Amino acid sequence: MTNPSMAAAIVGAAESDEIGFALSEKGTTNTMLHIEAISNVCKQVGISPSEIEGVFSAGFTPQIAEYLHIRPKYIDGTAVGGSSFELHVHHALAAIAAGVIDVALVSHGESGRSARKNQGRGTGGGGGGDPWAPGAAFSGGPYGGWGAPFNYAHAMTRHLHQWGSTKEDFAQIAVSARDWATLNPRAVMHSKETDPNGGPITVQDVLDSRLISWPLNLLDVCLVTDHGGAVLIVSAEKAHSFKTPPVWIAGAGESMGHWDMLEMDDLTLTSAVNSGKTAYQMAGMGPGEMELGMIYDSFTVTVGITVEALGLAPRGGFMELFEGGKSGPGGSGMPINTNGGGLSFSHSGMYGMMLLVEAYRQLSGTAEDGVNGIAGKQTSAQTAIVNGTGGSLSTTGTLVLVADQ
Amino acid sequence: MTDYNKPIPDPDPYTSGPFWEGAKEGKLMLPRCNDCNRVHWYPRILCPFCYSRSISWFEASGEGTLYSFAVQQRAFAPGWKEEGPYVTCFIDLNEGDRMFGVLLDVDVSKPEDIFAKIGSKVSIEFVKASDEVHVPYWKLAS
Numbered sequence: 001m002t003n004p005s006m007a008a009a010i011v012g013a014a015e016s017d018e019i020g021f022a023l024s025e026k027g028t029t030n031t032m033l034h035i036e037a038i039s040n041v042c043k044q045v046g047i048s049p050s051e052i053e054g055v056f057s058a059g060f061t062p063q064i065a066e067y068l069h070i071r072p073k074y075i076d077g078t079a080v081g082g083s084s085f086e087l088h089v090h091h092a093l094a095a096i097a098a099g100v101i102d103v104a105l106v107s108h109g110e111s112g113r114s115a116r117k118n119q120g121r122g123t124g125g126g127g128g129g130d131p132w133a134p135g136a137a138f139s140g141g142p143y144g145g146w147g148a149p150f151n152y153a154h155a156m157t158r159h160l161h162q163w164g165s166t167k168e169d170f171a172q173i174a175v176s177a178r179d180w181a182t183l184n185p186r187a188v189m190h191s192k193e194t195d196p197n198g199g200p201i202t203v204q205d206v207l208d209s210r211l212i213s214w215p216l217n218l219l220d221v222c223l224v225t226d227h228g229g230a231v232l233i234v235s236a237e238k239a240h241s242f243k244t245p246p247v248w249i250a251g252a253g254e255s256m257g258h259w260d261m262l263e264m265d266d267l268t269l270t271s272a273v274n275s276g277k278t279a280y281q282m283a284g285m286g287p288g289e290m291e292l293g294m295i296y297d298s299f300t301v302t303v304g305i306t307v308e309a310l311g312l313a314p315r316g317g318f319m320e321l322f323e324g325g326k327s328g329p330g331g332s333g334m335p336i337n338t339n340g341g342g343l344s345f346s347h348s349g350m351y352g353m354m355l356l357v358e359a360y361r362q363l364s365g366t367a368e369d370g371v372n373g374i375a376g377k378q379t380s381a382q383t384a385i386v387n388g389t390g391g392s393l394s395t396t397g398t399l400v401l402v403a404d405q
Numbered sequence: 406m407t408d409y410n411k412p413i414p415d416p417d418p419y420t421s422g423p424f425w426e427g428a429k430e431g432k433l434m435l436p437r438c439n440d441c442n443r444v445h446w447y448p449r450i451l452c453p454f455c456y457s458r459s460i461s462w463f464e465a466s467g468e469g470t471l472y473s474f475a476v477q478q479r480a481f482a483p484g485w486k487e488e489g490p491y492v493t494c495f496i497d498l499n500e501g502d503r504m505f506g507v508l509l510d511v512d513v514s515k516p517e518d519i520f521a522k523i524g525s526k527v528s529i530e531f532v533k534a535s536d537e538v539h540v541p542y543w544k545l546a547s
Binding site: 136137138139140141142143144145146150153154155157158160161210211212213214215216261262263267 | 411412413414415416417421446447448472473474475476477478479480481482484485486488491493494495503504505506507516520523540
């Protein structure tokens with residue numbers, strides 16, 4: 001079996017025209033967000049959509065391909081929640097390494113905010129709930145289950161119990177994300193100008209924010225926004241043929257432990273322990289060599305648990321990475337979630353695409369500059385670990401990315 | 406008819422019938438593999454540990470320990486919406502595997518007190534939702 005490491009590179013990453021809360025006035029649809037992002041990334045890279053050979057999205061692939069008159073040779077609609085896009089990169093790498101395609105598109109569009117206004121229309125999702133699905137009768141269904149916070153809170157409780165962590169430890173993750181958001185003018189919570197609740201926060205602010213599902217407070221929980229994004233991935237041979245620099249896929253892995261949290265053995269350990277191992281092995285690198293962390297932050301607890309599973313901190317010891325602002329701008333440790341994260345930048349429901357876009361920007365030296373005299377969020381990182389988490393801490397995709405040398 | 410105002414599960418007739426039949430009599434019925442002897446939850450048509458298709462149901466103790474919980478501050482489903490904060494929980498069953506449910510008779514204003522009860526014994530209590538469906542709930546053992 002050959003190792004596909006470095007067989008492909010990401011050569012561009014872009015967002016839809018507008019993201020965040022702004023669209024909720026006029027509204028948007030999933031399709032619109034997809035197409036805007038694809039149009040933007042193709043322009044950035046200098047490629048026509050018709051040159052795309054493989055189309056990867058979380059359940060929207062035929063609609064995208066038809067809309068853009070793409071006649072793909074490779075169709076992938078893997079939809080496993082927010083981690084789907086990291087899995088798509090993995091799949092694209094495999095397809096390119098196998099010689100099936102040379103140019104792949106991974107795309108995302110999700111009108112999480114507008115769906116409320118539109119009462120679900122324009123989301124293109126599959127039908128209603130299945131009353132006979134196991135979760136319907138034996139998980140949240142009879143007990144008022146309503147969404148991710150309802151579930152994830154149990155994992156945080158268990159971490160507090162099993163490892164002696166504190167709510168303050170988790171709050172520090174939210175503070176770090178917010179500090180990065182203050183350097184990102186596109187972040188929803190960048191400042192008072194972008195949102196009345198924007199601007200820097202403290203650990204005490206997190207603890208004092210409204211309780212959602214104890215032990216989760218409002219500021220432990222991600223935003224709900226509109227967001228689109230897309231990345232283009234090409235074979236090693238083509239990596240230097242475009243206007244934009246390549247960022248190499250050194251390692252990729254995916255795994256899952258369960259879908260419903262009812263089936264999660266240890267509520268403080270996700271399958272990132274396995275997807276991470278696969279990605280590190282493929283890359284021939286380890287956690288100590290990672291210079292940037294883009295870690296799915298649906299909740300503060302998601303980050304805490306994930307960095308431990310990836311070996312970036314010992315089990316029960318996630319706080320080592322965040323205490324004293326180590327992970328934040330100008331911090332002494334590994335920078336984590338430099339876009340402001342799902343907690344303070346943007347989170348449409350499936351956040352994994354935003355991880356990819358920011359990782360590409362950081363490693364290609366194109367992270368946005370700061371504003372108003374604040375130092376930019378561009379870091380000096382040459383390597384990044386990207387981990388998406390979907391469902392209820394269920395599905396994970398891990399990537400090890402490296403800058404072009 | 407009862408005055409149960411919360412979502413009533415729609416019993417799946419293929420895999421979980423014995424559970425719902427037992428529930429009507431206040432018994433916790435669990436599926437166990439005839440080949441590897443392990444208990445699994447939720448009910449399946451095969452054992453998720455050894456993939457045997459030979460499953461039997463037995464009456465369990467209805468007891469377990471509190472594995473984790475959350476105090477739900479908000480809800481949207483009928484009945485729960487009007488309930489005010491309530492406690493959801495994962496219970497490690499004495500016979501193996503884990504169930505999800507709601508923990509009754511705890512002070513939702515003191516999550517730290519409930520936190521101190523993780524690992525404590527709990528027992529099941531079925532609440533009649535309709536003539537056909539009794540819904541499992543949990544209480545801390547006194």
